[in-house]
Amino acid sequence: MSITARHCLSKIFQPITATSKNSKITRQQVTSKSQRLMLELGIIQQSIPGCFHLLPLGVKSLDKLIKIIDNEMFKIGGQKVLFPTLTNSKLWNESGRLKEVGTELFQLQDRHNHHYILSPTHEEVASEMLSILAPLSYRNFPLKLYQISSKFRDEIKPRFGLMRGREFIMKDMYSFDTDIESAKKTYEEVCNSYENIFNTIGIGYAKVLGSSGSMGGSLSHEYQFKAPIGEDNVLYCSSCQYSANIEVCEDHQKCPNCGDEKNINIQCGIEVGHTFLLGDKYSKPLKSTFIAKDSKPEVLQMGSYGLGISRILAASVEVLSSETEMRWPSVLAPYNVIILPPKKGSAESLQTEGMPEKLYSNLEEKIPGLKNNILMDDRTSLTLGKRLLDAKRVGYQFTIIINKKSAEENPLFELIDIKNNKQLYLSKEALCDYIQQNFRI
Ligand SMILES: [Zn+2]
The missing domain is CATH 3.40.50.800 (Anticodon-binding domain)
Known part of the structure; x- marks a missing residue:
């Protein structure tokens, strides 16, 4: 039997400790409620500022989130891959991003004097992989590749525990289409899928117009959890339901869509997801092409879609918990x-x-x-x-x-x-x- x-x-293994007794972390380094609760209740442990050990209960919760995401990605034909974290700096030079975001990149070199970065995102890597495989037929597209892996950013001031670290877990997806119209359709499809994910998690969120920032592209949306410690300011207009990160609003006093000045309010948010319709911003310089119906090579149209996995976990705990008791979304509780x-x-x-x-x-x-x-x-x-x-x-x-x-x-x-x-x-x-x-x- x-x-x-x-x-x-x-x-x-769930070491329950008071953070004050933990010599690895100073009181100044504890900057959010979720970070303190997760440290005290043995969910995470700090290794160096901005980097955390996820302990068994933390990993169990993380695995649940990954399962929810994998299920949703499967429904829209997303295929899971794993790109190397170590990336040739040359690719980032070709896209122009090495100069643009250079200070935030962890850069290193090997014994042969070759230069690498620890990737925070993989638009260049995904584009280059397809360019090496070229010529692919138009029949291979649309293609949606995603991965869930550790990403790196040389954060000047790591804070809020898992929410703004130097090493973090992200789900990043790259879509490739043969023309901009179908790229837009794919973009809508992935956005809907992200909404399903956030509805399953069950934390109130807002999908708002986002800034493309250094990523580039023509259209971008952010998924924001409302929380006082959120570092983004989001404008909501209750007259026309428009909402946007104030970075994209020229005038913060009125709604950019309907011009209303009375029914707008600005709230803090934690960005937990971000989508970009990129067009050929990366595929063109990195030569990701396909063979069209007329047998001529054409440049692929891309989209990029991110979900902050470790951040969603911490942000959920941040939104739901009291000062003394941790709370989880039911679907993510260990x-x-x-x-x-x-x-x-x-x-x-x-x-x-x-x-x-x-x-x-x-x-x-x-x-x-x-x-x-x-x-x-x-x-x-x-x-x-x-x-x-x-x-x-x-x-x-x-x-x-x-x-x-x-x-x-x-x-x-x-x-x-x-x-x-x-x-x-x-x-x-x-x-x-x-x-x-x-x-x-
Ligand atoms: Zn409005």
Whole structure:
């Protein structure tokens, strides 16, 4: 008979510490609520300023986000690739970006005196790869390639933990089309897909007109989470529903679309995604061409689409958490349910022997979405009160406590639902039903 493996808290590396006691990080380096909570509750650990270790619970949440993105990309024909991070500087010279953004690039050279950069983005790399493969037929397009990998930026002042680091995880996609009309269609398609991703995450966001900045191109949108610590200022017009990063608004006093001055307001936002319709800005200098129907080579039309993966994680926690308790979007929480068995040696502990494990299996069987999403807090040398406090701080939506009432003839389980702010005593069946109805994955 096989034994079901259970996720047990005692086996998870989650160092819960006060940041003040952590010698690796100074108080000045803790610049946001999410960063402090994630450090204190063992989700991340700082290595050097702007670079963080993601610990097991952080990675579990990250994996969930990646799965959501992979599913959406699959629906629109996105194909996952992995480009090398180390990029020949020559490519960035050819696109003209080496001079333009040079100071923000991590540049290095090898023993043969060849120059490289640690890529923050891969427009040049993707374009060059296609140029080497040329001539590709028009039948190969549209092509949508994306990757999820670590990116680098020589950030002058890293801050807010995972939100503005020097090494971060990004999802970047590059689309290639045979003409600008179909490139625009692809652009719309990817934007819709990004909206699905943000709707699934469930944090209020705004899609606003963005600045193309050093990326170039003709059209750009940003996806912004509203948060006081956000470094972007976004103008919203309630007369015509226009919204844009104020970088693209000439006059910050009135709506660039309808001219209204009364119904505009400016709010802070955290940029979590950015899309660019690039045209031939990169494909032309890097010679990414295809063979058209008339057998002549033509330049490909590109789009570029970014999602800040580690940033989405931190920004979600930033938006949802209180100063003392971390909160996650349900679909990104490392675990959704935590079970607290009684303290070792207590009367209840003896009376409910085997019950926590059985409940764990029953929940997994009854609610398939809970597979690998239930955690057993088996640190039974600690009191229930102490473990409950930890569970609330880490932010598992459902905490099930096995106590005196669970040892009665008709066992009842205490359920705490932090999202709906409820504390209930339920039979096992009612407990399963309640979680099933209130659980989202
Ligand atoms: Zn307006």
